[in-house]
Amino acid sequence: MAHGTPVLSLKRPLTVSKARVEPVADSDRAWARLVYAYAASAATWLVFGTLVGLYISFKFAAPDIEHVPWLSYGRLRPVHTNSVFWGWGTLALLAGALYVVPRTSHRRLHSYGLAWVSLGLIDLAVVVGDVLLMAGINNGGQEYREFVWPVQAVFAAGVVLLAYNLARTIAGRGIEEIYISNWYIMGGFLWTIPLVVFAYLPFYQQNAIAETVVQGYYMHMGVGMWFTPIALGLTYYSLPKLLNKPIYSYSLGVLAFWTQMLFYTMIGAHHFIFAPTPWWIQTVAVIFSVGMVITLAAGTGNFLLTMRGSGRAIARSYSLPFILAGTVSYFLFSAQGSLEALRSLQGVWHFTNYTVGHSHLTMYGFVTLLVWGSLYGLLPRLTGREPPQLWVGVHFWFAVVGLALYGGALSVGGTLQGLSWMSGVPFIESVKQMASFWLWRAVGGTLMFLSHLVFAYNVWRMRPAAVAAGEARADVALEEAAA
Amino acid sequence: MSFHKDHWLLFSVTCFGFVGLSLIIGILPAKWVQDNAVPLPGMQPLTALEKQGLGVYVGEGCVACHTQQVRPLEMDAAFGRPSVPGDYAYVTPLGPWAPYAPAVLGSQRTGPDLTNAGRRQPSEVWQYLHLYDPRAVVPDSVMPAYPWLFDVVASAPEGATVVPVPAPYAPAEGVVVPNERGEALVAYLLSLKQAPLEAGDEHATAAGGSAANGADGLGAHAGGTR
Numbered sequence: 001m002a003h004g005t006p007v008l009s010l011k012r013p014l015t016v017s018k019a020r021v022e023p024v025a026d027s028d029r030a031w032a033r034l035v036y037a038y039a040a041s042a043a044t045w046l047v048f049g050t051l052v053g054l055y056i057s058f059k060f061a062a063p064d065i066e067h068v069p070w071l072s073y074g075r076l077r078p079v080h081t082n083s084v085f086w087g088w089g090t091l092a093l094l095a096g097a098l099y100v101v102p103r104t105s106h107r108r109l110h111s112y113g114l115a116w117v118s119l120g121l122i123d124l125a126v127v128v129g130d131v132l133l134m135a136g137i138n139n140g141g142q143e144y145r146e147f148v149w150p151v152q153a154v155f156a157a158g159v160v161l162l163a164y165n166l167a168r169t170i171a172g173r174g175i176e177e178i179y180i181s182n183w184y185i186m187g188g189f190l191w192t193i194p195l196v197v198f199a200y201l202p203f204y205q206q207n208a209i210a211e212t213v214v215q216g217y218y219m220h221m222g223v224g225m226w227f228t229p230i231a232l233g234l235t236y237y238s239l240p241k242l243l244n245k246p247i248y249s250y251s252l253g254v255l256a257f258w259t260q261m262l263f264y265t266m267i268g269a270h271h272f273i274f275a276p277t278p279w280w281i282q283t284v285a286v287i288f289s290v291g292m293v294i295t296l297a298a299g300t301g302n303f304l305l306t307m308r309g310s311g312r313a314i315a316r317s318y319s320l321p322f323i324l325a326g327t328v329s330y331f332l333f334s335a336q337g338s339l340e341a342l343r344s345l346q347g348v349w350h351f352t353n354y355t356v357g358h359s360h361l362t363m364y365g366f367v368t369l370l371v372w373g374s375l376y377g378l379l380p381r382l383t384g385r386e387p388p389q390l391w392v393g394v395h396f397w398f399a400v401v402g403l404a405l406y407g408g409a410l411s412v413g414g415t416l417q418g419l420s421w422m423s424g425v426p427f428i429e430s431v432k433q434m435a436s437f438w439l440w441r442a443v444g445g446t447l448m449f450l451s452h453l454v455f456a457y458n459v460w461r462m463r464p465a466a467v468a469a470g471e472a473r474a475d476v477a478l479e480e481a482a483a
Numbered sequence: 484m485s486f487h488k489d490h491w492l493l494f495s496v497t498c499f500g501f502v503g504l505s506l507i508i509g510i511l512p513a514k515w516v517q518d519n520a521v522p523l524p525g526m527q528p529l530t531a532l533e534k535q536g537l538g539v540y541v542g543e544g545c546v547a548c549h550t551q552q553v554r555p556l557e558m559d560a561a562f563g564r565p566s567v568p569g570d571y572a573y574v575t576p577l578g579p580w581a582p583y584a585p586a587v588l589g590s591q592r593t594g595p596d597l598t599n600a601g602r603r604q605p606s607e608v609w610q611y612l613h614l615y616d617p618r619a620v621v622p623d624s625v626m627p628a629y630p631w632l633f634d635v636v637a638s639a640p641e642g643a644t645v646v647p648v649p650a651p652y653a654p655a656e657g658v659v660v661p662n663e664r665g666e667a668l669v670a671y672l673l674s675l676k677q678a679p680l681e682a683g684d685e686h687a688t689a690a691g692g693s694a695a696n697g698a699d700g701l702g703a704h705a706g707g708t709r
Binding site for chain 1: 630
């Protein structure tokens with residue numbers, strides 16, 4: 001089954017052959033098509049969303065590259081963020097969830113038809129929302145809720161239908177225990193649905209300070225109560241599955257789950273430290289931001305202790321390196337987030353590009369790398385087709401090196417920006433000294449974008465085989481590392 | 484009864500626990516701030532044109548790079564006095580598609596804070612020039628140009644402001660005049676001026692409305708500068 005040996009040879013001087021997936025024997029073609037459609041849709045949004053992001057990063061070096069209103073920086077920036085959030089990140093995580101929830105529940109998904117409707121609604125919402133943003137129609141400029149409410153209602157309908165679909169699947173599970181992955185995945189839905197409702201109800205957002213209180217609450221949770229729990233939920237399945245050993249500690253997973261809800265919900269106001277919002281919610285945010293270290297240590301410790309002693313298996317796998325890098329990023333850059341919440345450090349970093357670097361180090365270094373690990377690890381088991389190993393390697397290194405350049409440039413540049421403001425020199429000096437850092441950001445962004453083209457190609461190579469290897473076997477006879 | 488086995492228990496505690504925390508940290512504080520926000524003495528509501536300009540400001544995504552909040556930190560002193568809740572009392576929803584107050588406070592300072600833009604650059608002509616091509620007035624600026632807020636016409640209509648664009652940036656023929664959206668945006672930018680806040684004035688200190696809000700807003704700033 002293994003092709004070649006995991007050692008360097010004259011014929012392959014730079015690469016080693018990685019382990020291949022067992023032949024798929026239990027694939028359900030309707031299921032494979034559904035999960036693949038989510039993954040392919042996600043990959044399309046990733047390429048589009050990061051193309052937009054890359055383009056506007058060039059505008060820092062060449063602001064007069066064109067003067068088309070629909071392509072102006074202020075309009076395209078939310079197109080970038082919303083496309084990668086609600087198009088790429090969301091659909092990629094949902095692709096994973098649609099695999100993991102039925103698998104760990106030992107049954108078929110409640111309804112394939114409903115899941116297709118959800119995909120259509122989410123795609124429709126992001127397309128229409130993006131077009132409206134480019135036309136200059138938005139919800140009032142709030143980050144991550146720039147889509148006007150009718151568009152977000154379509155998005156929410158898709159998410160609510162899918163939540164119902166997955167909840168029914170779990171409710172009718174074929175085993176007694178609810179596996180920890182499903183806690184996190186359902187947590188993502190059950191936290192994000194009320195969050196979106198609260199964020200879009202207008203009654204308590206009628207002046208700018210009240211709106212800012214809600215915005216801090218929303219923008220923070222939109223990231224950390226949606227992407228974080230589902231990415232962790234997928235990893236709680238993929239990691240033990242791919243290593244073929246149980247998760248280190250179930251209890252640590254439970255601890256991290258409840259502290260995620262108790263602590264993370266309270267810390268949104270740290271995005272508006274020193275703003276004229278009520279001081280007590282800022283203080284609460286700082287305190288619980290530090291408390292998040294418990295959640296972080298429990299989550300990453302659990303993953304790393306599961307990986308302990310399996311270095312060789314990770315090196316032999318093309319999907320596990322993504323999960324290892326994502327886990328390390330989760331710890332490092334979420335801890336960075338806790339530090340940033342401290343008032344003394346906010347003084348330097350608030351409003352600077354440092355925060356842009358941080359959001360990429362987390363959303364990309366943590367969430368996106370974990371999702372890629374799960375997709376590369378799980379999709380071939382469903383579709384019966386593996387991605388070309390060389391191109392997975394190219395994807396990994398371009399993405400990681402690109403992110404390091406991106407994050408490094410903005411972290412250093414952003415710090416200098418803050419110090420420039422503190423020194424009292426004219427504001428334009430902080431713009432001038434950013435020029436070289438913005439250039440390096442664009443270089444890193446280019447590598448990241450190229451890696452996404454490679455990823456899209458790899459997704460194409462993982463498309464479901466015309467004839468599945470075996471008939472549908474919903475009872476799932478495969479051994480469950482988790483169970 | 485166990486979270487591991489009873490899915491409805493797990494789902495309910497997860498969902499309603501979050502809803503409860505949300506009320507405490509998000510919704511009720513927002514409602515309370517809203518109910519207690521009163522304009523500072525001496526503040527004027529936005530005119531219809533300025534409000535339209537706020538709409539342009541939001542639609543073009545100016546908030547992606549500009550803040551409108553002065554923090555109680557030394558480095559922010561150049562932009563004005565520390566902001567208080569009352570400063571934003573007239574920033575209200577733009578319409579049925581955006582029934583929320585626009586997020587003018589912002590989160591990035593790729594460009595400078597605009598809290599006192601109207602005081603710092605009170606010249607209408609400067610604002611027009613800067614929007615037509617920022618590099619015409621600030622050579623190192625990376626701000627986008629907004630030529631679509633202007634018309635290039637053969638001769639300026641009666642009463643229109645001709646933007647004196649210098650040669651390298653001017654169109655080959657005709658003169659540049661702001662269109663309606665351009666005029667609205669500049670009217671809005673020029674309206675950005677902090678109202679005075681008399682020190683020791685009981686009413687001004689309670690800018691957020693109640694004494695308690697003052698403590699959280701203004702009094703907090705004293706704490707922040709320590």
